Structure formats: structure tokens, C-alpha cells
Ligand SMILES: Nc1ncnc2c1ncn2[C@@H]1O[C@H](COP(=O)(O)OP(=O)(O)O)[C@@H](O)[C@H]1O
């Protein structure tokens with residue numbers, strides 16, 4: 001029969017459903033685990049939010065399987081002051097916030113001159129491809145003209161407030177934040193001037209990303225105010241410019257690249273989307289022409305990191321909440337995203353002497 005220590009360890013090693021990547025033990029949330037004479041195991045938890053989050057009951061049953069088939073969970077919820085202290089500790093443990101000196105997180109902004117080139121599809125598949133390679137990845141849906149990341153990633157739960165921090169929901173191993181979570185019906189009224197700026201700042205700074213390897217940002221298309229506000233909080237971002245094979249798309253994508261240069265972000269590469277369609281006859285058809293991605297890459301003096309073919313599953317993936325990199329991992333498109341992830345990993349940021357950024 002397991003002693004109390006073994007039972008405690010079994011519970012302490014459960015991954016938190018809310019703070020993904022951390023165990024209940026390292027979060028200091030397990031108060032006591034005891035076995036009654038009846039065989040029932042009582043688990044006493046101290047949680048920062050009301051009630052155990054979705055999935056915790058099941059994880060407890062799994063962890064204690066073989067020890068007991070009857071688990072009694074007793075949850076004590078921290079008061080506001082305790083939550084604040086606890087969250088401050090956790091933040092310290094997780095290192096400097098994204099964008100600040102010493103942060104180990106690489107921010108990759110996916111931008112384009114206009115909508116519809118597949119920016120969101122690229123962002124979500126890049127995130128998943130990086131995560132498949134063992135990286136801790138988050139993704140921000142910054143495109144307030146068309147939030148699509150939560151749907152593409154299959155997010156069902158909203159973020160959770162813990163103290164003053166926003167804990168993002170997780171899907172396919174990727175943490176997902178969208179401004180869509182915070183805007184009501186009256187979007188157009190909210191997103192103006194300083195309020196917009198403030199909202200974006202809060203959005204990026206008050207999210208508890210917890211020491212990511214990569215933060216992918218699906219940028220708003222174009223070079224307007226919103227794109228500039230986003231970039232102000234991502235001074236060390238590296239930019240991947242998305243484009244399609246035709247020359248017009250290339251022209252607008254080029255504007256996005258020039259803007260990145262203006263705000264001192266490093267453009268690390270180009271990704272061309274919808275490059276060809278492979279027919280049932282096995283032949284590649286270049287429906288939108290060819291050469292746009294390479295021409296843009298040449299002009300920007302960066303690599304063409306990947307060419308992503310047109311794939312009907314990709315449209316379906318957008319609806320089903322499973323990106324093609326997971327839904328059809330052997331497909332040409334998934335292989336292209338895998339290649340894109342490798343190319344991104346390779347482009348470690350160059351050291352900057354002055355990362356400070358001033359926007360007038
Ligand atoms: N390579 C592709 N093959 C098939 N459909 C694609 C591909 N890339 C994007 N799509 C589809 O095109 C539409 C626009 O893509 P999206 O990623 O939302 O573009 P953006 O974010 O640039 O507006 C979506 O319906 C998406 O599923």
C-alpha cells in the first residue's frame with residue numbers, strides 16, 4: 001500500500017490544466033493528500049481561482065488510479081491578497097516578460113500588406129509546427145479586422161483572470177490570446193486612438209505567457225495605426241512577411257516589410273502561400289502565377305523560407321479547429337510549415353545595442 005508521501009507525489013506531479021507546463025506541486029497548490037481507513041483518498045488543494053478548472057478531476061483520478069477508486073477533492077480558494085502574492089511569485093519564477101531584456105522568448109510577427117493571403121493560417125500552423133518540435137509556443141491574434149486564430153486553433157475556453165494576470169487558454173499545446181475575447185458588440189467604438197493603444201498594451205503585457213520559446217503574432221494587415229501600436233510593444237520582434245505568388249500581393253507585402261524596418265524590427269524571411277495546387281494527376285498547377293515570393297525575398301535580401309501549396313484541407317482545417325500541420329501531417333502543406341519552422345528556429349535574433357524603441 002502506498003504511503004502518504006507517494007500519494008502526495010502522485011498528485012503533486014499532475015500538470016495544471018490552467019498553468020500548462022507546470023505541475024500542481026511546483027505551483028504550490030497541493031496542501032495535503034491523505035488516505036482514509038475506508039480507502040478513500042482526500043486531496044486538499046489551494047487554488048487561485050474558484051473551483052477546480054476543467055479537467056482537473058479527471059487528472060486526479062488518473063494519477064491516483066491503482067491507489068484508490070474514490071477521490072474526495074477539497075478546494076480552498078485563495079483570497080485576493082493571497083492570489084496577488086502567489087501570482088507575483090510565479091511571475092518572478094517565470095523570468096522577464098516578453099519584450100524585456102533577458103526574456104528568452106522570441107517574438108515572430110507574421111505580417112502582410114493585405115488580408116486574405118493566409119496570414120492567420122500561416123501563424124497557426126507555424127505555432128503548431130514549432131510546438132511539435134518541442135518548443136513552448138504562444139500565439140496572439142492581433143488582427144482586429146478579422147479574428148480567426150481562436151477558431152483555427154479550436155479554442156473553446158475563454159482566458160482566465162488570476163489576480164491581475166490573464167491566463168490564456170491552450171489548444172494543441174499552444175497558448176492562444178485574441179483581442180476578440182475582450183471586445184463586445186461595439187468593436188468600432190472601442191478601437192479608437194489612445195484606448196486602442198492602451199488595450200493593446202494591456203493585452204500584450206498582462207498575459208501570463210510563462211516563459212515561452214516563441215510568441216507568434218498574427219499581425220493586422222497593412223501599415224495602419226493598429227499595426228504600429230502592435231509593433232511598439234514588440235520592439236524585438238522578428239518579422240516573417242507572408243505573400244502570394246502574384247506581383248500585386250508582393251507589392252503590398254513589401255510595404256509591411258518596409259514598416260517593420262522603420263520600427264526597427266528585423267525581417268527574417270518571406271513565406272509564399274498558395275504557391276501551387278497539386279492535381280489528381282500529380283502535376284503542380286501554379287494557379288496564381290509564380291515567382292512573387294522569391295522576388296520579394298530578393299528585394300528584402302532575406303530568405304524565401306517556405307512555399308505553401310493550396311490544399312483544400314487547409315480551408316477545412318480553419319473550420320474544424322485543427323491546423324493542417326496536425327490534421328494532415330504528411331501533406332505537402334504540413335511539410336512546408338515544418339520547413340518554415342526550421343527556418344525560423346535557425347534565425348536567432350541578432351544582438352542589438354539599443355533595443356529601446358520610440359514611436360512618435
Ligand atoms: N494554402 C492554402 N490552401 C487552401 N486554403 C488556404 C490556404 N491558405 C489559406 N487558405 C484559406 O484562405 C482563407 C484566408 O486565409 P487566412 O489565413 O484567413 O488569411 P489572412 O489571415 O491573411 O486573411 C481561409 O479560408 C483559409 O482557410
Ligand SMILES: [Mg+2]
Nearest residue numbers: 119120143148
Ligand atoms: Mg487573418
